[in-house]
Amino acid sequence: MDAKVNSSREEFIEDLIANNFTTFFVATHPKYSTSNPAFRFTPTPVSVAVPYSWSYADARERLMHLSSLLTAEEAERRNINFVNPALKDFMPAAALPTLRGGIQLLLPDEQAYSHRHSANAFRLVFEAPKTGAYTNVEGNRLPMSMGDLILTPNWTWHDHHNEGDSNVIWYDGLDVLFAYWMGGVFYEEMVDVTGDEYQAVLHEADSVTDNFGAGMIHRKSMYPDHIPASDNTLIYYPYSKARQLLSDLAQHGAGDPYEGILVEYVNPVNCGPTFPTMSTSLRMIKERSTVEAMHRTENVLFITMEGSVTFHLPDNQTFTTKPHDVTAIPSWVPYSISNKEQDPAVLFSQSDRPVFEALSFYREEKA
Numbered sequence: 001m002d003a004k005v006n007s008s009r010e011e012f013i014e015d016l017i018a019n020n021f022t023t024f025f026v027a028t029h030p031k032y033s034t035s036n037p038a039f040r041f042t043p044t045p046v047s048v049a050v051p052y053s054w055s056y057a058d059a060r061e062r063l064m065h066l067s068s069l070l071t072a073e074e075a076e077r078r079n080i081n082f083v084n085p086a087l088k089d090f091m092p093a094a095a096l097p098t099l100r101g102g103i104q105l106l107l108p109d110e111q112a113y114s115h116r117h118s119a120n121a122f123r124l125v126f127e128a129p130k131t132g133a134y135t136n137v138e139g140n141r142l143p144m145s146m147g148d149l150i151l152t153p154n155w156t157w158h159d160h161h162n163e164g165d166s167n168v169i170w171y172d173g174l175d176v177l178f179a180y181w182m183g184g185v186f187y188e189e190m191v192d193v194t195g196d197e198y199q200a201v202l203h204e205a206d207s208v209t210d211n212f213g214a215g216m217i218h219r220k221s222m223y224p225d226h227i228p229a230s231d232n233t234l235i236y237y238p239y240s241k242a243r244q245l246l247s248d249l250a251q252h253g254a255g256d257p258y259e260g261i262l263v264e265y266v267n268p269v270n271c272g273p274t275f276p277t278m279s280t281s282l283r284m285i286k287e288r289s290t291v292e293a294m295h296r297t298e299n300v301l302f303i304t305m306e307g308s309v310t311f312h313l314p315d316n317q318t319f320t321t322k323p324h325d326v327t328a329i330p331s332w333v334p335y336s337i338s339n340k341e342q343d344p345a346v347l348f349s350q351s352d353r354p355v356f357e358a359l360s361f362y363r364e365e366k367a
Contacts, residue, residue: 053327096352103172114159114189114196118186119185125146145238156227242263272354289338306345308341
């Protein structure tokens with residue numbers, strides 16, 4: 001290409017960009033574009049995020065410090081978010097491009113005001129008193145015990161209470177980044193709508209879990225008309241039941257070589273994922289065993305619930321975790337998980353796989 005043609009092309013490109021246009025070979029061409037690889041045509045996915053692991057001890061220390069800086073009336077704001085270092089400058093509080101995660105604290109005798117939002121969310125309990133801590137979701141009082149999974153689906157009122165004698169700390173998992181990018185954020189505080197700061201308790205947790213024992217549901221008794229019909233009505237998954245299922249399955253072997261012993265939290269109405277945008281699961285990796293590496297098109301956050309494991313990633317990168325540490329794996333990054341201890345390890349995971357599957361973008365491949 002002679003200098004005159006090259007100069008003309010460069011001037012044309014500058015004019016495009018200055019007037020808010022672009023063209024294929026500048027923006028996304030796999031050979032000629034100089035843009036961020038995550039926004040080009042590439043042979044395999046490239047993420048804007050990086051693998052990362054956060055220490056629960058470090059996060060908890062900062063959470064306790066924050067508790068001394070905020071008043072009891074600001075308890076609903078007392079949280080620490082996990083931020084992916086590659087996303088911190090342009091995505092607010094993003095652990096991965098589609099997923100937010102953080103931890104929240106209520107001290108004894110504190111409450112977090114009732115609100116609702118269009119983003120789906122769940123609470124995974126890390127620490128709790130023996131009794132007295134609970135979340136109220138649309139009038140259903142759901143106890144908060146270690147490992148319990150509590151859902152606050154799209155547009156459900158929810159508030160949190162600690163009537164116990166010690167702190168309650170839980171993990172918040174949200175799909176709110178989808179709502180940000182799509183322009184779908186709605187948010188209300190109950191006091192601004194009804195004049196009340198908290199909901200009345202109408203049902204106990206048994207009315208939620210027992211509702212599915214017969215394989216049928218009475219949705220009207222659980223949710224008012226303003227809740228979308230697609231919402232998961234099983235909003236409480238006790239850890240004791242999930243953990244017992246893992247133990248029972250472990251009696252039959254080590255599970256899948258690429259998954260471990262895996263159980264998924266499902267929506268009992270349609271047997272689908274926990275939310276349309278997020279799946280949640282629990283897996284056991286037996287003592288002195290390894291889950292082999294795979295590529296998967298999903299963004300996934302792992303939370304170590306029991307034991308210690310090591311994540312093995314490309315370029316000899318490793319993360320060794322302890323209980324309640326959080327580990328982020330971006331889409332298509334291969335990883336294996338090893339448990340070198342004499343006891344099994346249990347991991348919880350939060351994934352956006354349902355979105356990839358709904359759009360027919362989901363793929364997996366052995367590493």
